[in-house]
Structures are given as C-alpha cells and as structure tokens.
Amino acid sequence: MASSVRLDLDGNPIKPITICMIGAGGFIGSHLCEKIMAETPHKVLALDVYNDKIKHLLEPDTPWAARIQFHRLNIKQDSRLEGLIKMADLTINLAAICTPADYNTRPLDTIYSNFIDALPVVKYCSENQKRLIHFSTCEVYGKTIGSFLPKDSPLRQDPAYYVLKEDASPCIFGSIEKQRWSYACAKQLIERLIYAEGAENGLEFSIVRPFNWIGPRMDFIPGIDGPSEGVPRVLACFSNNLLRQEPLKLVDGGQSQRTFVYIKDAIEAVLLMIENPARANGHIFNVGNPNNEVTVKQLAEMMTQIYAKVSGEPALEKPTIDVSSKEFYGVGYDDSDKRIPDMTIINQQLGWNPKTSLWDLLESTLTYQHRTYAEAIKKAIAKPVAS
Ligand SMILES: NC(=O)c1ccc[n+]([C@@H]2O[C@H](COP(=O)([O-])OP(=O)(O)OC[C@H]3O[C@@H](n4cnc5c(N)ncnc54)[C@H](O)[C@@H]3O)[C@@H](O)[C@H]2O)c1
Numbered sequence: 546m547a548s549s550v551r552l553d554l555d556g557n558p559i560k561p562i563t564i565c566m567i568g569a570g571g572f573i574g575s576h577l578c579e580k581i582m583a584e585t586p587h588k589v590l591a592l593d594v595y596n597d598k599i600k601h602l603l604e605p606d607t608p609w610a611a612r613i614q615f616h617r618l619n620i621k622q623d624s625r626l627e628g629l630i631k632m633a634d635l636t637i638n639l640a641a642i643c644t645p646a647d648y649n650t651r652p653l654d655t656i657y658s659n660f661i662d663a664l665p666v667v668k669y670c671s672e673n674q675k676r677l678i679h680f681s682t683c684e685v686y687g688k689t690i691g692s693f694l695p696k697d698s699p700l701r702q703d704p705a706y707y708v709l710k711e712d713a714s715p716c717i718f719g720s721i722e723k724q725r726w727s728y729a730c731a732k733q734l735i736e737r738l739i740y741a742e743g744a745e746n747g748l749e750f751s752i753v754r755p756f757n758w759i760g761p762r763m764d765f766i767p768g769i770d771g772p773s774e775g776v777p778r779v780l781a782c783f784s785n786n787l788l789r790q791e792p793l794k795l796v797d798g799g800q801s802q803r804t805f806v807y808i809k810d811a812i813e814a815v816l817l818m819i820e821n822p823a824r825a826n827g828h829i830f831n832v833g834n835p836n837n838e839v840t841v842k843q844l845a846e847m848m849t850q851i852y853a854k855v856s857g858e859p860a861l862e863k864p865t866i867d868v869s870s871k872e873f874y875g876v877g878y879d880d881s882d883k884r885i886p887d888m889t890i891i892n893q894q895l896g897w898n899p900k901t902s903l904w905d906l907l908e909s910t911l912t913y914q915h916r917t918y919a920e921a922i923k924k925a926i927a928k929p930v931a932s
C-alpha cells in the first residue's frame with residue numbers, strides 16, 4: 546500500500562472506504578481487486594460464486610489480508626446481499642453473463658442475469674443511500690447509424706455516423722428473433738432504471754460502458770480451465786486456437802471492427818471513478834481506446850504474428866479459416882459492426898486517457914497465455930481420449 550496520503554483530482558485527501566464488489570472473482574473484478582489492494586487503503590468485500598482468479602489475493606500472509614474478504618454467494622438468492630451492501634460505502638456491480646455465445650443460446654439466463662438479478666442491487670443501494678458503480682456495456686449502442694447507409698455512401702467516413710457518444714448516440718438493436726440483442730437490451734433497461742433512481746430518488750451512481758477490455762485472466766481456455774465445448778470471447782478463442790496450433794476462426798469473414806483497450810489502462814479509469822465521486826456521480830462513461838481499432842481479421846493476423854514471436858513456434862501456413870456465424874454461434878446471432886468510443890466525458894470529468902497500443906497489450910497478454918497454458922495444452926493433447 547502507498548504510504549503517502551492519496552489525493553483526489555481536486556487535491557483533497559482520499560478517505561479509506563469499504564467497497565462491496567459483486568462479481569469480484571471475474572476478469573475485471575480480479576484486476577480491480579489487485580489494483581485496490583496494491584495501491585490504496587480501501588477495503589473490499591469481494592462477492593462471487595467463484596474465486597479462482599483472486600485466490601492469490603486471498604492468502605492470509607499478504608500485506609492486505611485484513612482489507613479483503615471473500616463471500617461466496619449467488620446474488621440470485623442470498624439474504625446476505627443487503628447486509629453486505631449496507632456495510633459498504635460503495636457497491637460496484639460486475640456480475641453478469643457477458644459472453645456473446647450465451648446471448649442467443651441462453652437468452653432467458655442472459656436477461657435474468659443482466660436485468661432481474663441486478664434489480665435488488667440497485668434497490669438496496671437506493672434505499673440505503675449507498676453509492677453504486679454499475680457495469681453496463683458498449684453493446685448498448687448496438688449497430689452504428691452508418692451501417693444502415695449504402696455501402697458506397699461517403700457519409701460512412703463521417704465520424705458523426707459511427708463514433709459512439711454516451712449522451713447523443715441512439716441504441717440500435719436488431720429484431721426480436723435476433724436474440725443476440727437480449728444482453729444489450731437487458732443492460733439498456735438496467736441503465737435506464739439506475740438513471741431513473743438517480744432522477745427520482747437521488748441514487749448516487751456511475752455507469753461504466755466498457756469497450757472490449759482485454760488482458761490476462763479473461764474468460765477461459767476450453768478444455769483446460771473451462772468446458773471443452775464452451776465459447777469464450779474472441780481473445781480467449783484466438784488464444785486457444787494459437788495454443789493448440791489450429792487456424793483461428795473468422796466469423797462471417799472477420800469484417801466487424803472493434804477497439805480494444807488494455808485491462809490495466811481501463812482499471813485506472815475505474816479507480817478514478819471510485820476516488821472522485823463528485824466528478825463521477827450521475828455520469829455514464831465510455832471506457833475504451835479509440836486508437837486501437839482493427840477488424841477481427843486484422844486482430845487474428847496480429848495475434849498470430851505476436852504468438853509466433855513470444856512462443857518461438859512458427860505460425861501456421863494458413864493461420865485463419867472462415868466460418869459462418871450460424872455455424873459458430875447458432876441461430877439468432879447478429880453483430881455490432883463498429884465500436885469507437887467518444888472520449889469527451891471521461892476526459893472532461895476524470896482526465897483519463899488510455900496508454901497502451903494494441904501491439905503492446907497483445908504482446909504482454911499472449912506472453913501470459915503461453916506461460917500459463919502451453920504446458921497444460923500439450924499434456925491434454927498427448928492424453929489418449931477414453932473410448
Ligand atoms: N470485459 C469486457 O470487455 C466487458 C465489456 C462490456 C461489458 N462488460 C461488463 O463488465 C462486467 C464484468 O465483465 P467481465 O469481463 O469481468 O466478466 P466475467 O464473466 O469475467 O465476470 C463476471 C463475474 O460475475 C460473477 N457472477 C455472475 N453472476 C453472478 C451471480 N448471480 N452471483 C454472484 N456472482 C456472479 C461471475 O462468476 C464472474 O466471476 C459485466 O457486467 C460485463 O457485462 C465487460
């Protein structure tokens with residue numbers, strides 16, 4: 546922990562607080578807990594059904610042992626939830642089903658997880674006058690306005706038709722049978738509910754819209770620390786292919802575009818929100834890196850090149866294959882075409898900017914993936930399958 550007094554962005558000393566972090570055992574939660582333990586005096590009540598990704602933080606002999614407590618609970622059905630929120634000054638809700646392969650195949654679980662299960666959290670924060678930082682998603686923007694223009698329209702090059710602004714862009718989803726949008730729609734409704742609690746009942750809130758945060762500990766590698774048939778998000782899918790020396794699968798040609806931000810940059814933005822309530826309350830924040838835009842095909846090519854460098858293994862002669870979205874995700878899949886975050890609000894309120902280039906963040910992440918999984922994959926491949 547830093548020994549000097551921490552100051553907020555307005556030069557005031559920051560008082561140590563207690564944070565109830567729901568979903569603390571996930572990808573973002575694990576990095577946020579790490580940062581809070583290493584750099585701040587705050588306490589964390591870490592709630593999740595799993596703790597594998599934060600085990601290293603829960604050892605009794607760490608310098609922060611008295612500041613982190615793990616509570617294994619499912620927020621769907623646990624009477625301890627309100628008490629834990631009451632014990633804290635701030636609640637951060639990260640809990641969600643948030644892998645696209647689930648949105649069209651498990652739409653009910655997706656909607657319950659992202660809307661119904663989040664309701665009591667909002668209610669307890671509002672009733673007990675506790676501050677809430679809620680994790681939404683960039684998917685609430687859906688498709689860009691530009692995607693509806695003719696392919697050759699010059700307006701497609703105009704940022705007004707594709708840059709996504711918290712307070713101006715519309716939310717454009719596909720039809721109801723495109724169940725891909727069940728997640729975005731549930732997240733949109735919980736955002737509206739939180740906003741209304743702020744307007745009508747004075748709830749102090751901030752909403753975070755992450756734009757493809759990536760880095761170590763994201764999701765799982767199928768058959769190693771997750772189900773063999775499971776489909777994680779693209780970073781883990783491509784890592785799995787590279788580790789197994791298989792071609793990377795490009796869904797519908799990999800033409801969709803994404804901006805990727807390094808988890809460690811993004812966590813800095815969340816810490817600024819935590820420690821600057823007067824600047825963060827009442828705002829919705831895009832958190833992404835507009836400079837790191839690629840098509841999914843370009844991402845696959847970059848990851849192939851970087852993995853060859855960090856592993857010392859030569860790249861495949863044919864590193865990618867095309868697969869239809871119906872084959873890969875099933876019926877009801879649809880996609881966001883392009884996601885560039887407007888950075889005005891986070892810049893104005895918190896002075897935050899991302900630092901890490903896509904190349905650098907992939908190099909450190911793939912070094913981690915290789916170090917963590919290469920041996921286990923080799924063993925799994927060598928093991929004869931039981932007949
Ligand atoms: N990673 C990104 O780029 C990204 C992008 C957009 C939105 N988000 C949002 O950020 C949040 C965190 O995402 P992540 O990438 O860390 O995902 P994650 O799946 O790694 O983490 C979510 C955690 O919530 C826990 N959880 C889920 N349901 C729960 C329940 N009922 N009770 C207790 N714990 C429960 C899970 O066990 C998991 O550990 C989610 O709300 C997600 O929608 C993330």
Ligand SMILES: O=c1ccn([C@@H]2O[C@H](COP(=O)(O)OP(=O)(O)O[C@H]3OC[C@](O)(CO)[C@H]3O)[C@@H](O)[C@H]2O)c(=O)[nH]1
Nearest residue numbers: 643645682684757778779782794795796799801841880
């Ligand atoms: O093997 C694969 C896996 C995926 N794709 C394509 O890559 C694009 C990105 O996919 P992914 O990271 O899995 O998810 P999305 O960006 O579409 O959605 C996420 O964004 C934020 C969040 O809310 C939470 O993380 C989530 O919904 C996409 O075009 C896939 O089709 C691929 O080609 N090959």
